[in-house]
Amino acid sequence: MSAVADPVLPKRQSRAWVKFRKSPSALLGGAIVVFFVLIALLAPLLPVPGPAETDWSAVRKTPSAAHPFGTDEIGRDVLSRMIWGAQASLLAGVVSVMIAVALGVPLGVLAGYRRGWTDAVISRVTEALLAAPFLILAIALAAFLGPSLTNAMIAIGVSAMPIFIRLARGQTLAVMTEDYVESARAIGVGHLALIWRYILPNIFPPIIVQGTLTIATAIIAEASLSFLGLGQQPPAPSWGSMLNIAKNFLEQAPWMALYPGIAIFLVVLGFNLLGDGLRDALDPRDT
Amino acid sequence: MSGTPILEARALKRHFVTRKPLFGAPTVVRAVDGVDLAIAEGETFAIVGESGCGKSTLARLLVRLIEPSDGRVAYQGKDIGDLSEQALRALRAELQFIFQDPFSSLNPRMTVGALIEEPLRTHEIGTAEERRSAVARILTRVGLRPEHADRYPHEFSGGQRQRIGIARALVSGPKVVIGDEPVSALDVSIQAQVINILEDLKEAFGLTLIVIAHDLAVIRHMSDRVAVMYLGRIVEIGTADRLFQAPAHPYTEALLEAIPIPSVGARKAHVAIEGDPPNPIAPPSGCRFHTRCPYAADICRTEAPTLRDVGDGHQAACHFSGDLALKGIQPDDVQRTPAATRRFEIYSAARAQADPITHQDPSNREETPHAYR
Numbered sequence: 001m002s003a004v005a006d007p008v009l010p011k012r013q014s015r016a017w018v019k020f021r022k023s024p025s026a027l028l029g030g031a032i033v034v035f036f037v038l039i040a041l042l043a044p045l046l047p048v049p050g051p052a053e054t055d056w057s058a059v060r061k062t063p064s065a066a067h068p069f070g071t072d073e074i075g076r077d078v079l080s081r082m083i084w085g086a087q088a089s090l091l092a093g094v095v096s097v098m099i100a101v102a103l104g105v106p107l108g109v110l111a112g113y114r115r116g117w118t119d120a121v122i123s124r125v126t127e128a129l130l131a132a133p134f135l136i137l138a139i140a141l142a143a144f145l146g147p148s149l150t151n152a153m154i155a156i157g158v159s160a161m162p163i164f165i166r167l168a169r170g171q172t173l174a175v176m177t178e179d180y181v182e183s184a185r186a187i188g189v190g191h192l193a194l195i196w197r198y199i200l201p202n203i204f205p206p207i208i209v210q211g212t213l214t215i216a217t218a219i220i221a222e223a224s225l226s227f228l229g230l231g232q233q234p235p236a237p238s239w240g241s242m243l244n245i246a247k248n249f250l251e252q253a254p255w256m257a258l259y260p261g262i263a264i265f266l267v268v269l270g271f272n273l274l275g276d277g278l279r280d281a282l283d284p285r286d287t
Numbered sequence: 288m289s290g291t292p293i294l295e296a297r298a299l300k301r302h303f304v305t306r307k308p309l310f311g312a313p314t315v316v317r318a319v320d321g322v323d324l325a326i327a328e329g330e331t332f333a334i335v336g337e338s339g340c341g342k343s344t345l346a347r348l349l350v351r352l353i354e355p356s357d358g359r360v361a362y363q364g365k366d367i368g369d370l371s372e373q374a375l376r377a378l379r380a381e382l383q384f385i386f387q388d389p390f391s392s393l394n395p396r397m398t399v400g401a402l403i404e405e406p407l408r409t410h411e412i413g414t415a416e417e418r419r420s421a422v423a424r425i426l427t428r429v430g431l432r433p434e435h436a437d438r439y440p441h442e443f444s445g446g447q448r449q450r451i452g453i454a455r456a457l458v459s460g461p462k463v464v465i466g467d468e469p470v471s472a473l474d475v476s477i478q479a480q481v482i483n484i485l486e487d488l489k490e491a492f493g494l495t496l497i498v499i500a501h502d503l504a505v506i507r508h509m510s511d512r513v514a515v516m517y518l519g520r521i522v523e524i525g526t527a528d529r530l531f532q533a534p535a536h537p538y539t540e541a542l543l544e545a546i547p548i549p550s551v552g553a554r555k556a557h558v559a560i561e562g563d564p565p566n567p568i569a570p571p572s573g574c575r576f577h578t579r580c581p582y583a584a585d586i587c588r589t590e591a592p593t594l595r596d597v598g599d600g601h602q603a604a605c606h607f608s609g610d611l612a613l614k615g616i617q618p619d620d621v622q623r624t625p626a627a628t629r630r631f632e633i634y635s636a637a638r639a640q641a642d643p644i645t646h647q648d649p650s651n652r653e654e655t656p657h658a659y660r
Contacts, residue, residue: 179392186352186386187406187455188379197405201396284439285395 019281026277032270036263040086049077051084052235060253070255073245081237082259088238090267092153092222092231093215099157100164101211107161108168109199112176113191122165129162138221142230149222149238152231156221160214167210171203178202205279212275216268239263291364292325293495294349294463299323299358301344305568316567318344320519321358323594328462331489331496333506333527335542336516339564342499343387345516346467349497350382351375362463380410383456385466389448389473393440399426399451400436406459425454428491429484446477450484457488464489465497470505482509504546507531515539518567518575521594525601532615535603537580540613548616574606582611 020026039046049055055075063070069078111122129137141155175181175198184194223240225231232238239260246257299322307313318341326332336342347353349360351367359366362382370378383406386392393402400422407418423433429450440448449469456464469485470478486509489496500506506513507527514524515538523536534540541560560579565571571578577587586606594602597609605611 179386179388180394182352183384183386183392183452183455184394184405186350186379186384187409187459188376189405189409190376193409197397198394202394283396284398285441 015284016281020277023277023280025273026281029270029273029275029277032266033274036086036090036267036270039083040090043083043087046083048080048083051081051237052076053080060249060256062253063255069259070253072242072256073249073253076235078242078256078259081242082239082263085232085237085239085242085260086263088149088232088236089219089222089240089264092149092156092238092240093219093267093271096153096156096160096218096222097211097214099154100160100214101207103158104161104164105168105207108165108170109172109195109203111165112169112172113195113199119169123169126162126165126169129159130166134159134217135221135224138225139228139230142225147230147233149232152222152225155225155230156218159221160218163210163214164207167206168203171206172199175199175202205283208275208279212271215271216264219264219267292361293328293363294324294326294497295361295364296322296324296345296349297359297361299345299348299360300356301341301348301353302356314568317519317570318567319348319355320570322516322519322521324349324514324521324524326463326495326497328495329493330511331486331498331509333498333500333510333513334516335500335503335506335513337501337542337564339567340516341519341567342501342516343467346384346465346497346499350379350384350465352384377410380406380412380459381462383459383461383464385449385452385456385464385469387468387472389445389452392452393448393455395440397439398436399431399438399440399443402440402451403436403454403458406455410459412459421458422454425458428488429454444477445473446481449473449477449481453481453484453488457492457494460492461494463495463497465499467499468501469498471501478505485509503531503542507546515542518564518570520575520604522576522605523601523603524594525603526599529599529601530615532617534613534615535597535601535608536576536605537582537611537613538576539603540615541579543614543616546616574604582607 020030053076055071055077057075058067058071059075060073061067061071061075067077067079069082072078072081107122107126111119132140138152138155138159141158142152145151145155181194181198184198189197219240221240222231222238223243226234226238226241227244232241234241242260243257243264246253246260249256299319300317301319303316303318305314305316320341322345324332334342334345344353348355351360351370355368359368361367362378367375367378397405400419403422403425404418407413407421412418413421422436426433426435431447431450431454435443440451443451449472453469466485470481473481482505485496485498488494496509498506498510503513510527512525513527513530514521515530515536516522517538523530523534523539525535530539531543534543538560560581562579565575565578571588572591573589574580574583574587574592577583580587584606590606592604592606594604595608597603
């Protein structure tokens with residue numbers, strides 16, 4: 001042993017936080033996400049015209065001092081609609097993924113843990129759901145539930161669930177063969193504790209990555225549902241519905257598509273960087 | 288041996304189905320094929336055999352980590368095969384297991400403290416406060432420091448990790464500990480250290496220790512009795528001294544031949560066996576060892592020998608045990624050079640002084656977590 005005193009060991013939580021802070025990409029991702037969340041929350045306080053206010057003297061105007069992001073086909077301010085639309089889009093992205101994870105991960109873990117007929121039933125139903133294309137399934141569910149943003153989120157969440165069932169099941173099967181799971185059984189650890197302390201922490205990195213990727217898909221899916229009148233109800237804005245309308249005017253008014261597109265791109269990038277950073281920070285192995 | 292054995296196996300079998308075609312007979316591996324064992328309280332019992340002979344399967348059967356195909360295991364006279372899941376889980380506080388690979392057998396996402404505390408937590412032994420101090424105490428006993436409790440397994444070396452595994456197995460105050468090749472994944476230089484710790488703790492905690500190994504040299508000095516396994520069956524069983532000095536089965540002789548003797552000319556003729564063990568899916572007829580046995584005769588190909596007494600409770604499953612003059616290893620075969628002897632003496636003297644884990648007064652029992660029960 002060396003004569004150097006043992007350094008004071010940081011606590012577990014602070015260790016993850018220290019690692020997170022050291023990663024520039026994770027901080028950037030966090031900053032982007034926080035920025036958009038703040039915009040969404042502060043929308044009513046920001047000095048912009050209402051998102052549904054039309055100005056018939058300024059239809060499809062190029063960006064100017066009065067309308068920094070230009071105006072749309074009925075003279076609404078694009079910047080204002082983007083700020084207000086951030087609420088619907090972020091909600092659609094985050095909440096539907098949370099629904100998908102909350103339903104899919106327990107089912108997948110159950111299938112991988114119990115195996116046998118439990119696995120057979122869950123896996124067959126999952127395959128049946130996967131057989132229908134994601135968007136078609138979401139549209140069918142949303143149509144069944146009725147048009148509203150909440151129902152759209154539920155529909156998207158349920159449609160995205162099969163991916164998480166499969167991922168969680170496969171990861172659980174892999175973790176179950178690890179020696180440390182056998183060591184837990186040798187000690188007499190019960191089923192719930194085993195799932196909680198051994199399986200969930202070890203299957204969670206790929207789920208975090210999949211979750212951040214699915215947020216992007218969910219935002220786009222909300223756009224599609226809005227386009228069909230099944231998501232955000234007009235005139236209330238969402239980035240997806242803005243994009244859908246803008247595609248009709250791509251040659252005359254490209255700014256109508258450009259800014260919502262950039263916003264979706266940035267949010268997805270932000271969530272991805274944040275997710276990667278979280279995964280690395282919460283892994284005790286690499287420093 | 289007197290009284291009820293602490294752990295007993297009767298006609299224990301475990302067959303694995305490797306392939307099950309739609310029509311026809313399934314392919315079955317007879318990993319453990321009829322094993323009888325009786326382990327006395329307080330002894331160190333070693334099970335040796337080459338890779339694939341079923342010794343790890345046997346170890347797992349003894350604590351019902353896998354279910355037997357047939358036969359039974361009794362702990363303190365009670366059949367553990369009949370226990371409910373709940374009762375079996377409760378029993379695991381007394382029946383612990385040390386795993387072979389210290390790199391894969393510790394959950395990478397739990398701190399060392401949480402890993403070692405887990406058996407106490409699972410069996411609700413002591414308060415949170417008491418558990419923490421029990422973890423600190425057992426860490427010191429295996430030669431680590433209490434501060435190590437906040438670190439993660441990946442921050443430790445193989446030997447240190449195996450000591451964490453030992454601490455985890457011992458913290459709940461078990462009566463029987465089974466080590467599945469506890470040192471074979473470690474460097475040779477670390478093996479002795481871990482074995483010393485196991486021996487010292489066995490002494491201090493009054494354990495019954497069952498050690499699985501493929502290397503006779505490793506278990507030679509630590510075990511009281513040794514069982515030799517070949518293709519799912521025990522071929523010889525007896526006290527360590529007798530088995531090493533006067534083996535009664537040709538396979539044991541061959542295993543002993545494989546131990547290097549560090550002295551020039553110590554060995555003249557070789558009776559090394561050749562080839563791989565036969566396929567356990569289709570074991571040979573008669574004596575399973577006849578395909579590789581240098582002494583095989585006609586009877587060996589047709590008739591399977593059973594374990595029979597060759598004196599003093601020493602048993603061997605060979606038609607010719609007693610008739611063959613098999614070579615063992617005599618204690619004076621292994622001689623150290625004077626320089627090496629001096630080094631070892633200095634080392635053990637230093638260890639006796641410096642290391643608080645070892646050479647401790649065995650009466651100091653209340654130090655152990657038994658006190659919490």
